Structures are given as C-alpha cells and as structure tokens.
Amino acid sequence: MTLSSSGPPSTRPHSPGAHPRVLGRYSSGRPGPTVVCIGALHGNEPAGLSAISRVLARLQDGGVPLRGELIGVAGNRRALIEERRFVDRDLNRRWSPDNIARIAAGTIETSEDQETRELLAVFLPLLRRGPVHFIDLHSTSGLSTPFSCMADVLRNRPLALALPIPVVLGLEEVIEGSMLGYLCDLGHVGVAIEGGQHSDPRTVDFHESALLLMLVAAGSLEARHVPDLAAHRARLAAVNSGMPAVCEIRHRHVIKAEDEPFVMLPGFVNFQIVERGQVVADDRRGSVRVPETGLMMLPRYQGQGDDGYFIARPVSRTALRVSAALRTLRLDVLVPWLPGVSRHPERADHYVADPAVARVAVEQVFHLFGYRHVRADAERLVFSRRRPAARPVLPAELQRLREGDETVEG
Ligand SMILES: [Zn+2]
Structure with missing residues (x-):
C-alpha cells in the first residue's frame, strides 16, 4: 500500500493562532x-x-x-x-x-x-x-x-x-x-x-x-x-539512504551574546561531513572553525537561541549491543575500579574521572555503562548515572504543586 500524498490543507502546518493546550x-x-x-x-x-x-x-x-x-x-x-x-x-x-x-x-x-x-x-x-x-x-x-x-x-x-x-x-x-x-x-x-x-x-x-x-x-x-x-x-x-543508524553528539558550538551576529555559511545540512578546521560560520570575532571532523548537526539558520551547531559521529550497532549487555548484567558495579575513576565525594551515583589518568576513551566507557558527562565541574570530568528502568518517582519539586494548579482551561 502506498500513502496518498495528501494535498492542502491537511499537509499545511497549523495556521498560527490560539491552540488548546x-x-x-x-x-x-x-x-x-x-x-x-x-x-x-x-x-x-x-x-x-x-x-x-x-x-x-x-x-x-x-x-x-x-x-x-x-x-x-x-x-x-x-x-x-x-x-x-x-x-x-x-x-x-x-x-x-x-x-x-x-x-x-x-x-x-x-x-x-x-x-x-x-x-x-x-x-x-x-x-x-x-x-x-x-x-x-x-x-x-x-x-x-x-x-x-x-x-x-x-x-x-x-x-x-x-x-x-x-x-x-x-x-x-x-x-x-x-x-x-x-x-x-x-x-x-x-x-x-x-x-x-x-x-x-x-x-x-x-x-x-x-x-x-x-x-x-x-x-x-x-x-x-x-x-x-x-x-x-x-x-x-x-529519505534515509546513506545515513548512519546511530550517532552521538561530540561538540556543541555555544553562541555567546558577545559573539553575535553569528551567521552560518549557507548550504549546511544535517549529517553532512565537515573536516576539522573547516570554516562553517562567521561571528563578531571572525571565522568559526569546526574543532573535530564529524557530522554537522542542527546548524542555526534562524536568529534565536545559543546553539550555533553540533558535531556528531557515528556509533556502531555493536557498541549499542555491548552497552545493553553491560547494563543488563549490571557490570556498572565495576565503574569505580576503572583507572583514574573515584566516587564523587558528595553526590550519590556520580563518579569523578581524573583526565590525566583516565584519558583514553573515558567518556565512551562511561557512555557504554549508561552514565553521562555532567558539566558541573570545570577541572574534573564528572559522570552521573542515568536512572535505569524502575518505577518513576514524583520528585519533591513537583509534590509542591497544589491540586488546584492542575486545572488549566483548554
Ligand atoms: Zn525545536
């Protein structure tokens, strides 16, 4: 069965105006x-x-x-x-x-x-x-x-x-x-x-x-x-031929207020390969160059927001399967024994990696185990465990919402 190419008005995005919540x-x-x-x-x-x-x-x-x-x-x-x-x-x-x-x-x-x-x-x-x-x-x-x-x-x-x-x-x-x-x-x-x-x-x-x-x-x-x-x-x-099945973000170009006007060079599309050092945009300080070779993601072609562009790189299906196995087997209990890695002194389920010791692929290893890099600390690499499948809990900040607040019209 093929899908009819539905003509206007059903293909046209909602016209602006009031939408119910x-x-x-x-x-x-x-x-x-x-x-x-x-x-x-x-x-x-x-x-x-x-x-x-x-x-x-x-x-x-x-x-x-x-x-x-x-x-x-x-x-x-x-x-x-x-x-x-x-x-x-x-x-x-x-x-x-x-x-x-x-x-x-x-x-x-x-x-x-x-x-x-x-x-x-x-x-x-x-x-x-x-x-x-x-x-x-x-x-x-x-x-x-x-x-x-x-x-x-x-x-x-x-x-x-x-x-x-x-x-x-x-x-x-x-x-x-x-x-x-x-x-x-x-x-x-x-x-x-x-x-x-x-x-x-x-x-x-x-x-x-x-x-x-x-x-x-x-x-x-x-x-x-x-x-x-x-x-x-x-x-x-x-529309998906030649695209990587899975990739991960490696770099985010942050536009600071003093960098504006930030202007992407024309013609970049998602998943386009860009080389390290390639000029992809101009801002107040001059040419903006890509810090590492990878895939261009979400280039900013509209005026709002501080995300200039992102750089991603492909992840293999094997890496996904390996990480699923590691997490299912709960091998993340081994994390504190990785070289250069120690428990965070104050925060549960957080680890600190010493970049001088644990430099080799430390981020990838943490990703495999279901941890993410948190940017709380400038000097050290801090990783926190993403909450694995479990019964979700209502956090304290939401418990404060009163019942009456739950009613909104529309
Ligand atoms: Zn959006």
Whole structure:
C-alpha cells in the first residue's frame, strides 16, 4: 500500500493562532501505556501539531482499539501565536529541579515559565499514574531529513530504534535543561523527533509516520490496527539512504551574546561531513572553525537561541549491543575500579574521572555503562548515572504543586 500524498490543507502546518493546550485525548478503555505527544515546544515548529491532530482523528474516526491513552499536547502556545521559537526564553531549556521548584512554587518570571507551569499541570496527574512515554515533535531551520534524539537509557531504545531514521544520542548531555532530559531523569521514556524543515509540508507526513510506528513499538497499537504501517515505514526509509543508524553528539558550538551576529555559511545540512578546521560560520570575532571532523548537526539558520551547531559521529550497532549487555548484567558495579575513576565525594551515583589518568576513551566507557558527562565541574570530568528502568518517582519539586494548579482551561 502506498500513502496518498495528501494535498492542502491537511499537509499545511497549523495556521498560527490560539491552540488548546490539550489537542485531544484518545482511549478505547483498554489498559496500556500512557503516551504523551508534544508539538511546537518551539513556537515556530507547528508541523508536529498537525501530525498529532491527524493521528488523533485517525484513531477516533476508525474507533481503533488503542491500548492505554494517547494525549496530544501543544507546547509553546504564546510563541505559536507570534510564530517565533520563543517569547522570552527557550521553553526547551531550564527544566532543572531548581527551576521547576521555583515555577511550581508560583514564581513566574517569563512567558515560558507560565508555559512550563501549564505543561506541568497537564503532565502531573499522568506522572502520578506511572511511567509515561513522552514523544516530542520538532522541526529544524535548516534542510534536513528526519532523525530522532534520545538520552541513551535502555528504556528509550525500543521506540527510537523502531524508526528507520538515524538516532542521535547525547544532545541532552550538551543541552542543559531540556524537557525530555528532565522527564527522562524522573524515570520516564522520552524520544524527540526532528521531522524536517519547519516549512516543508513533508515534515508533517514524517511526524505522522514516526508517531504511528512508535505507538506500535510502545504497545499502544497492534500492527494489524495500522493497515498502512508498511507504507509509513517506507515513507521514512525512502529519505534515509546513506545515513548512519546511530550517532552521538561530540561538540556543541555555544553562541555567546558577545559573539553575535553569528551567521552560518549557507548550504549546511544535517549529517553532512565537515573536516576539522573547516570554516562553517562567521561571528563578531571572525571565522568559526569546526574543532573535530564529524557530522554537522542542527546548524542555526534562524536568529534565536545559543546553539550555533553540533558535531556528531557515528556509533556502531555493536557498541549499542555491548552497552545493553553491560547494563543488563549490571557490570556498572565495576565503574569505580576503572583507572583514574573515584566516587564523587558528595553526590550519590556520580563518579569523578581524573583526565590525566583516565584519558583514553573515558567518556565512551562511561557512555557504554549508561552514565553521562555532567558539566558541573570545570577541572574534573564528572559522570552521573542515568536512572535505569524502575518505577518513576514524583520528585519533591513537583509534590509542591497544589491540586488546584492542575486545572488549566483548554
Ligand atoms: Zn525545536
């Protein structure tokens, strides 16, 4: 079966204007996973909203016997109206326990604080219920084929690896305070999809296909309930030839206020190979050169945000299998015996690596064991253990949210 290329208006991303916070909920009453799909966490990325609406309409119209519940949620509603990435600050940053505690306590400083508070109000009853699968739909300013992003915990892998598109690991390690990073640290599942360029009508199609495939991978849908499933897989696979299956972020170019104007040279696309020393952008100080050979990711072709570009490199399937085995066998108990590695004096589940001793591949070794590099310490390399699969707990900062705060209109 092939998918009809759906013409306007269904391919056109949602027109700007007021969007309800909850786009829709669907359940057939059968027990199963809770899946929350978020679109437009960045206000200039409305394609995800259209894809969510399409999938919800398909389930409702067909009376599909979904297991569990699918909840569609709009991200930055105020920025959506203005068709901007954000109003005051990036909504996909500063999801740190401290910041969430402040917002939950009612101290609202920015438009995005208010958005965060309203999102938490939708999430809170679901987080109380048990593990939640969060799927976060984004698009890019530069030309791109679809790919997914996730923190490399084993529970995230079935969803991301179900898609015939590249998986990018470690973005949450270099971007402080992403929403999925926070929710994943609480023990939930979180996968982000970059569906393509903001204004490309195919981006909605790719998001739709990715969401349907992930609903099957999550156990919400059975394959027989999605008769065109093979066509959705083929739609994604068709644009994915020659891409690495999995890669990890190695470098983030941070744009400081004094670097502006930062201007990417034209023509860079995701997964394009760039060489060490190659000039990729200009800023106030002159030419911006790539620090290591790798794959260009998320070049900034719009004016907002402090991420200039990222450099990734491929990870082998073997490395993924090895790391799954290591973690399943709980061989991470060996971590403190690695040369140059010691327990963090104050923080549980954190280790400190002496770069002078443990220099060889120390980051890769920690990644294999399910640890991530935390940038808390300038001198030493500090790694923290990502929360493995377990019953998620409601953290103290969310317990402070009052019941009344959970009601938001729309
Ligand atoms: Zn985005």
